[in-house]
Amino acid sequence: MSKDRGNGHLYMPRLARVIRIADETYDTKTFTLRFVDEESQQQFSFRSGQFVEVSVFGAGEAPFGLASNPNRKEDFDITVRAVGRVTRALHERKVGDVIGVRGPLGNYFPFEEVFGYDILIVGGGIGLPPLRSLIEPMLDARDKFGRIIILYGARTPQDRVYKHLLSEWEKRTDIEFLQTVDVGDSTWTGHVGVVTTLFDKITVDPARTVAFTCGPPIMIKFVIQDLLAMGFDPDHIISTLERYMKCGVGKCGHCAINHKYVCTDGPVFSFRQMQAFREPL
């Protein structure tokens, strides 16, 4: 029974307190969490792309991509849309409430490996949070990368998460940030169209660029299709895969694709790895 597993075994969460809640959209909130046990918080470190299994006792447990900057040590964020039993229960939590956390789990985005490359990040809807945990440390180490291009698409202007961050990114001159919505409204003066329509507005050199994408499966499919058409190498297209997961540690079986488990071999895969999967994504 190792100490890093809390008081017991592989499936035993450690207690974490909700220390901040930010409303992102009408159905999405960002929860800032800190382990109740100080030592647990000090020991907790993760890499961009990893996830945690979050428990609301009585409602259950669900996996969420870590959304904060891994360089931030005092706490960590998850951004959650209320769609199911656990997420709805989570949305009812108040600041100060205690929930359970297991992790960090899963693999992570290549970071040091892409030093020197141009970076193209394509996020869709609630797929931006895990990418935020990649973008922020990239901006912390800005000189290590070539161009950083961020494209973000959401269904409507109201569906966009991290609106404060998006405005900051828009102002920055050391990155190129474009956003779009599928359907605009009276307040929206920006681009309208699915995220892949932003590809027309940028020029990239596929030979020196690594693309990272996260979003709904249908979006990922079209993004990858376009990146390939642009001439990207399958090794330079990095995406997360979504699968129903329960245990997060390769035992419950739900997230298996071929002989891999999204929870332990992923959730981050290159398109080269995905191509080898017999099962469609």
Add this chain to the structure above:
Amino acid sequence: MKVGDVLTAEKSSVLKALDALRRDWRIIGPTRGVDGEVVFAEIASSQDLFFDYVNELDPIKRFFAPQTEPLFRFRLEGVPELQPPEPPPKQILFGVRSCDVKALEHWDKFYGGRFVDELYFARRERTVVVSLACNKPLPTCFCICTDTGPYLKSGFDVQLTDLGDRYLVEVGTEKGLAVLAQGGLEATEATEADLKQRAERMRQCDAQFVTTAYMAKGIIQLTQGRVKPELWEEMGRECFSCGACTHLCPMCTCFDVQDFMEDTTCGVRERCWDSCQYSGYTRETSGHNPRAATSRRVERRFFHKLSFQYMQQDGHHGCVGCGRCIISCQAMGLLDLPAVLKRLRREGQPVEPARTLPQD
């Protein structure tokens, strides 16, 4: 006595040892159920044992990972309190057939590795497996095709072979040795004649198998992607998605996890067996379901058993030849493992592979 010893003991002496062990151990063995069926259950005395059986319908996996098992209890007044389960009782599984013992070797590997499932190992380490080699297979047995029986070379703590009035007793592990000593088993070293008699029994048993499973052909067909999609679609139409094949498979390990409230402040998180054959198995909260069609789930099951998980990850078959899927399949003779292998074999024309699977 030491590990590796091959002994013989009167049957009465083995039962006497078992009764002596009951003071400290929960003894589980083959008993007669209410309708005459064979059920592995805790016995109050060796008199309760029922030896005229080949294999019980329920695999012994339930003694290592119960169908529903608490992961922890929680109390929700103020800061939640979590209580992990109590350590499980010490148990001896007596009379387990070879195929079921072989499945445990897979479970040990699967539940170990990078992430160790302590709940499984808590039970595993407190369990002694006394296997009983098969002298007579059922018509549905095919362990000779999966190299998992009818006699074992490893995986048992103690292996017994029925030699009429005596058992041949093989000591497999220190754990096995300890219970034989604790039970005060009266045994003598096996003679040449005993070993000869065992070899003859093995030969006779091997000759009685009637079910064949074309494992090699199936593995080739699947791994090289040679199975036509129409065949999976046909099988998808035949499958009832009842999950019996997976629940009764000694190799299948999948589980789901749920919280249950017992009153307003107390609850329990449990895991329970799940099945890749259920439509909701891969359904995500968003509604997206990568295996919504029954055919995709049937396909997944056979790829998993014969190619992906076991062969590519673990280097062995995902089947121990117990034949429970034959007995339990509601599609009667169409979708059990030997039947599907037969269908894959018939389809096995040398065609251009649709896609070769990666080695990584």
